[in-house]
Amino acid sequence: MPADRSEALPTARRPHRLAGGQPGLLEPGASTDPYRLRLYRILRTDFPLGHDPGLGAWLLSRYEDVVLALTDPRFTGYPHDGAPRGPVPAPLGLCRGSLVCTPLPEAGTAPAATDTPADTAADPDPDPAPAVERAAYVLARRIAGRDRADLVGEFCRWLPAGADAVAAGLSFPDPNAPPRPGGGADDCARQTGLRERALASFLANMLDDPDLLAAVAGGGAGAGMLLRRAWAETLRRDPPVQIVLRRTRTEVRVSGGTLPAGEAVACLIGAAGRDPARFAAPDRFDPLRADADPLFSGPAGCPAALLGRLEAEHGLRALLTAMPRIRWAEGFRPTSSGVLTRGPRTLLVRPS
Numbered sequence: 298m299p300a301d302r303s304e305a306l307p308t309a310r311r312p313h314r315l316a317g318g319q320p321g322l323l324e325p326g327a328s329t330d331p332y333r334l335r336l337y338r339i340l341r342t343d344f345p346l347g348h349d350p351g352l353g354a355w356l357l358s359r360y361e362d363v364v365l366a367l368t369d370p371r372f373t374g375y376p377h378d379g380a381p382r383g384p385v386p387a388p389l390g391l392c393r394g395s396l397v398c399t400p401l402p403e404a405g406t407a408p409a410a411t412d413t414p415a416d417t418a419a420d421p422d423p424d425p426a427p428a429v430e431r432a433a434y435v436l437a438r439r440i441a442g443r444d445r446a447d448l449v450g451e452f453c454r455w456l457p458a459g460a461d462a463v464a465a466g467l468s469f470p471d472p473n474a475p476p477r478p479g480g481g482a483d484d485c486a487r488q489t490g491l492r493e494r495a496l497a498s499f500l501a502n503m504l505d506d507p508d509l510l511a512a513v514a515g516g517g518a519g520a521g522m523l524l525r526r527a528w529a530e531t532l533r534r535d536p537p538v539q540i541v542l543r544r545t546r547t548e549v550r551v552s553g554g555t556l557p558a559g560e561a562v563a564c565l566i567g568a569a570g571r572d573p574a575r576f577a578a579p580d581r582f583d584p585l586r587a588d589a590d591p592l593f594s595g596p597a598g599c600p601a602a603l604l605g606r607l608e609a610e611h612g613l614r615a616l617l618t619a620m621p622r623i624r625w626a627e628g629f630r631p632t633s634s635g636v637l638t639r640g641p642r643t644l645l646v647r648p649s
Contacts, residue, residue, distance in 0.1 A: 319344045323351040331636050337568035346553030354561035358568035360575040362551040366543045366564050375542040390595030391491050391605045429607040432459035433615035441619040448644035453496045456608050457489035491537045492605045494640025498535040499609045501631040501641050502582045514617045526584040528609045532593040539567040539639050620648040
C-alpha cells in the first residue's frame with residue numbers, strides 16, 4: 298500500500314489532529330472529504346482504536362472490527378438496546394433502526410393466502426414496484442426536454458415522495474412546492490433523506506461509466522442483476538450513512554486494543570467499506586467485483602432498503618428511456634460531502 302502522504306497536503310486540507318495525532322472526525326474540514334483527506338486511511342493504519350471526544354465514542358475503522366461491532370452480541374444498539382435483528386443486527390445502509398417497521402414484499406411477490414374473511418382481513422402491503430416505476434417515469438419525462446437539469450433537485454429529491462404518493466392513490470406531488478416531510482418517525486421508509494443521498498450516489502457512479510449505462514440500456518437477462526450489483530456496490534463504496542453507533546455490553550477485544558464495557562462505539566462504515574485488507578482496489582466502483590459483500594445493504598426486510606433499491610433500478614431505467622443520451626453537463630464533475638451522512642448535492646446533466 299502506498300505510504301500515507303497526508304502531511305504533503307496544504308494545511309487547510311489536512312485532517313485536524315487531536316492529542317496524540319489522532320484525526321478528529323468532527324473537527325473543521327474533516328467532513329469535506331474524509332477519503333481524499335486520507336482521514337479514514339490514517340485511522341485504519343495508525344489509530345484503529347481511539348476515542349473521539351467530539352463524537353463521544355470510540356472509533357472503529359477496520360472492516361474486521363466494524364463487522365464485529367455490527368454482528369457480535371457483545372454489542373447492542375445505541376442509545377437504546379433495541380436494534381432490528383436479522384443477518385445484520387444493527388441499523389445499516391438505509392435502515393434507521395425502527396423497531397416497528399413492517400417489512401414490504403419483494404417486487405413481484407404475491408401476498409400469502411389466508412382463511413380470514415375478506416371483509417375483516419387487513420389489506421396486505423401492495424407490491425411497491427409499480428408505484429416506484431410510475432413515479433420515476435413521470436419525473437424523467439418532466440426533465441427530458443431540458444438543455445440542463447440537476448438530478449438531485451429535480452429527480453432524487455422527488456422520487457421517494459412521488460412513489461409514496463402514487464402508492465397512496467394521491468396525485469403526484471407538485472415539483473414547484475417544497476417536499477413534504479415523511480410522517481411517522483417509527484417507519485424508516487418514510488424518512489426519505491437517506492434514500493435521496495443513496496440514489497444520487499448511485500446515479501453519479503453509473504453516469505461516470507458509459508459502458509455500464511450502455512449495458513443497462515441494452516436490457517437483456519443480465520441487466521437486472523447488473524443493476525442490483527451496482528446498487529450494492531454503491532452502498533459499499535459510497536454509503537449514505539457513514540457512521541453507525543453501537544454500545545459495548547462487556548469488554549471486547551478488537552484489532553487495535555480492548556473496548557471498555559458500556560461505552561459508545563462509532564462504526565465508521567465509510568472506512569470499513571474501503572478497507573484494502575478486505576477489498577481489492579477499494580476506491581474503484583466495480584459492480585462485478587469478486588469480493589462483493591452484502592453487509593452494507595442493511596437488514597433483510599427493511600422497507601427503506603427495499604424501496605431504495607427499487608428507486609435506484611426503476612429510476613435509472615426511466616432516465617435512460619426518457620433521455621437515452623443523458624450525460625454530464627459540460628465541465629461538471631460530481632462531488633460528495635458529509636462525514637455523518639454523505640452524498641452529492643448536485644448532479645448537473647445534459648438530458649439530450
